[in-house]
Amino acid sequence: MKKLWCIVYRTGGTDNFKWRRSLNFAGRGAAILRASEMREAGYHAMVFDYYLSMSAGLPDTFSV
Numbered sequence: 001m002k003k004l005w006c007i008v009y010r011t012g013g014t015d016n017f018k019w020r021r022s023l024n025f026a027g028r029g030a031a032i033l034r035a036s037e038m039r040e041a042g043y044h045a046m047v048f049d050y051y052l053s054m055s056a057g058l059p060d061t062f063s064v
Contacts (some may be wrong), residue, residue, distance in 0.1 A: 003028075005030075006022050007022040007034055009038055021048070
């Protein structure tokens with residue numbers, strides 16, 4: 001099975017934050033680029049394995 005990637009990122013303030021994940025990316029390079037753009041916008045973002053993030057129960061929140 002081909003590995004898919006997503007971005008796991010944090011929304012909200014210090015006391016009311018939630019972890020979210022993006023829809024999947026086929027390439028890790030594209031996910032890394034988008035995560036760096038999100039970091040520049042002020043989000044705490046990291047690239048993560050898509051299927052592992054699904055098993056953790058993180059909801060899809062946006063598509064890129």
